[in-house]
Amino acid sequence: MKDSECVEFLQWALPRLHMRWAGFRKIRSRVCKRIQRRINQLQFESISAYQEYLQKHPEEWQKLDELCRVTISRFYRDKMVFNLLELEVLPVLAGQALSGDEDVLHIWSAGCASGEEPYTLVLVWDLSLQLRFPRLHMHILATDTDPVLLKRAEQACYTFSGVKNLPAAWRETAFLDTAGAYCLDPVYKRSVDFQCEDIREALPAGPFDLILCRNLVFTYFDSELQTIIRDRMWDRLKPGGALVTGVHEVLQEGKQDFEIWSAQLGIYRKAGQAHVIC
Incomplete structure (x- = not known):
């Protein structure tokens, strides 16, 4: 299959999945390889034959949706984001929680993949901030559509x-070197609950102090779906809560406006309380 043929196919198929071509343009090669394998599996000679198959077999769209899932995940991805979370955002949210006489900071990691993002947050909290806020604990709900991940x-x-992007001291403290693999010490896993959930169909109830939705909704989904999910996230944030998107993503306008916390890093805030660092 030629690249041009795959591009034409994706430009036809993605809108039918409520996805947008612009989000896939740079990473299309990996998606095209998956589609080619599927074509071979079905013993079709061309992508046009697969396109006809999709039109006659609606159940195949679910398979194509799975082929279009893109996972790029690692600990401390976009270091500056986690630096600001550590130095400013989490302390502000912690202060707000304590002022409301709460003892848990509720966080949702949407599209958590293999857990790198929520576990990075746990390390930031446990190894840097917990002593500063001894009465407050973190709980993270981490969701993804892929049960394998x-x-x-x-x-x-x-x-x-x-x-490798984690501070060396954190790697040594939090991970056990097991047969060449870095396995997280179970003590750092207790704050995270994983749940299989498709963000397009349902969102957890909340309310949350912090939502991380990076490099997913606002990259791959079409503008209509982006707006719907954005408004649902707004509803699930506590007043003064924060939303973290990808550093290269643009947050759609919606029914309610977010305040900008850091435009450069894609961090926003639901109006409600003053920025007071405790």
Whole structure:
């Protein structure tokens, strides 16, 4: 299959999945390879034959949807984001929680893949901020549509390339070197609950102090679906809560406006309380 043929196919198929071509343009090669394997599996001679098959067999769209899932995940991805979370965002949210006489900071990691993002947050909290807020604990709900990835997340064993961006001291403290794999110490897994959930169909009830939805909704989904999910996230954030998107993503306008916390890093805030760092 030629690249041009795959591009034409994706430009036809993606809108029918409520996805947008712009989000796939740079990473299309991996998706095209998956589609080619599916074409071979079905013993079709061309992508046009697969296109006809999709039109006659609606159940195949679910398979194509799975082929279009893109996972790029590692610990401490976009270091500056986690630096701001550590130095400003989490302390502000912690202060707000304590002022409301709460003892748990509720966080949702949407599209958590193999768990790198929620576990990074746990390390930031436990190894940097917990002593500062001894009365407050963190609970993270981490969701993804892929049960295979969620199983890996629960096992929490990674290659060095997945953890290399973490501070060396954190790697040594939080991971056990097991047969060449870096396996997270179980003590750092207790704050995270994993759940299989498609964000297009349902969102957890909340309310949350912090939602992380990076490099998923606002990259791959079409504008209509982006707006719907954005408004649902707004509803699930506590007043003063924060939303973290990808650093290259643009947050759609919706029924309610978010305040900008850091435009450069894609961090926003639901109006409600003043920025007071405790």
